[in-house]
Amino acid sequence: MKGVLTxxxxxxxxxxxxxxxxxxxxxxxxxxxxxxxxxxxxxxxxICVDNLETGRLENIxxxxxxxxxxxxxxxxxxxxxxxxxxxxIFNMACAASPPRYQLDPVHTFKTxxxxxxxxxxxxxxxxxxxxxxxxxxxYGDPEVxxxxxxxxxxxxxxxxxxCYDEGKRAAETLIHDYHAAYGVRTRIARIFNTYGPRMRxxxxxxxxxxxxxxxxxxxxxxxxxxxQTRSFCYVDDMVDGLIxxxxxxxxxxxxxxxxxxxxxxxxxxxxxxxxxxxxxxRIVFQDLPVDDPRQRRPxxxxxxxxxxxxxxxxxxxxxxxxxxxxxxxxxxxxxxxGSIS
Ligand code: UDP
Numbered sequence: 419m420k421g422v423l424t425x426x427x428x429x430x431x432x433x434x435x436x437x438x439x440x441x442x443x444x445x446x447x448x449x450x451x452x453x454x455x456x457x458x459x460x461x462x463x464x465i466c467v468d469n470l471e472t473g474r475l476e477n478i479x480x481x482x483x484x485x486x487x488x489x490x491x492x493x494x495x496x497x498x499x500x501x502x503x504x505x506x507i508f509n510m511a512c513a514a515s516p517p518r519y520q521l522d523p524v525h526t527f528k529t530x531x532x533x534x535x536x537x538x539x540x541x542x543x544x545x546x547x548x549x550x551x552x553x554x555x556x557y558g559d560p561e562v563x564x565x566x567x568x569x570x571x572x573x574x575x576x577x578x579x580x581c582y583d584e585g586k587r588a589a590e591t592l593i594h595d596y597h598a599a600y601g602v603r604t605r606i607a608r609i610f611n612t613y614g615p616r617m618r619x620x621x622x623x624x625x626x627x628x629x630x631x632x633x634x635x636x637x638x639x640x641x642x643x644x645x646q647t648r649s650f651c652y653v654d655d656m657v658d659g660l661i662x663x664x665x666x667x668x669x670x671x672x673x674x675x676x677x678x679x680x681x682x683x684x685x686x687x688x689x690x691x692x693x694x695x696x697x698x699x700r701i702v703f704q705d706l707p708v709d710d711p712r713q714r715r716p717x718x719x720x721x722x723x724x725x726x727x728x729x730x731x732x733x734x735x736x737x738x739x740x741x742x743x744x745x746x747x748x749x750x751x752x753x754x755x756g757s758i759s
Contacts, residue, residue, distance in 0.1 A: 610677025
């Protein structure tokens with residue numbers, strides 16, 4: 419329900435926020451806003467930083483009046499200062515959906531490279547732990563499956579996805595070097611496809627597109643023949659993993675894959691969404707975007723061993739929750755439009 423913060427710790431790791439000051443960049447976004455809530459419910463203070471390019475204020479409405487929450491509108495490509503102590507930084511700032519991050523590729527690259535440098539400088543000055551939202555995109559169009567952290571990837575430096583993929587790869591290098599040269603306490607999460615409440619309806623990614631299309635009775639747009647695969651992780655599982663990584667020992671400085679290892683074709687996803695809605699949606703096939711990875715599936719052995727983490731929410735259950743969220747969003751929007759006309 420909008421405007422009400424449910425303060426229920428989901429995972430013991432959350433207690434590590436107690437009494438801490440935590441910056442969440444991209445804090446009004448999909449993953450960032452969930453992290454903000456969990457910091458507060460764990461007893462911490464949040465400095466939420468967002469330029470509102472893809473983040474939405476409505477994601478943080480429930481937190482806005484909480485005394486432990488503050489919001490700063492800021493683009494991380496510019497240096498940032500904060501007064502007083504700072505214990506942790508979650509860097510979740512960057513558009514993550516291919517159509518969105520391709521709108522302004524230079525800005526996307528700057529967000530990953532200049533943004534990370536600015537935040538690493540802040541972490542160094544304050545002695546704060548730094549967690550980077552990296553991505554499975556560092557593996558590009560992988561030639562091995564599942565992908566382990568030591569796989570170096572197959573990435574195009576000259577394509578429409580390069581601004582994001584190579585930006586995130588360069589960010590990992592900076593993080594490695596700030597850790598090695600200056601002793602900054604760093605963590606890198608390689609996040610695989612994640613879905614759930616608070617994705618933007620117009621995000622452009624496959625789960626949100628299919629659900630919105632199915633709810634509106636429109637045909638589902640499959641790019642290519644639908645045989646490409648992805649592994650979909652429910653947002654609560656992902657946020658549990660990110661928090662555990664932040665709370666892990668400083669010795670865990672190398673990249674850790676976080677994602678759901680169960681792989682589906684895009685065609686299977688379309689059928690499953692239809693089945694959950696009790697319909698047989700029509701499908702239209704459209705061109706496959708350039709450099710669209712053929713497959714993607716994480717090997718999460720490192721996360722299992724180092725963090726004691728693995729996803730718990732099966733796809734059908736996560737989809738049901740996400741369908742309810744989007745149905746409510748569409749209902750609210752329709753109501754708002756109705757009251758205007
Ligand atoms: N996709 C699709 N229809 C859509 C949106 C995406 O078939 O309406 C495909 C896309 O080409 C890709 C997969 O679904 O193969 C996942 O796309 P998404 O943008 O969600 O994430 P990606 O893993 O590509 O970053």
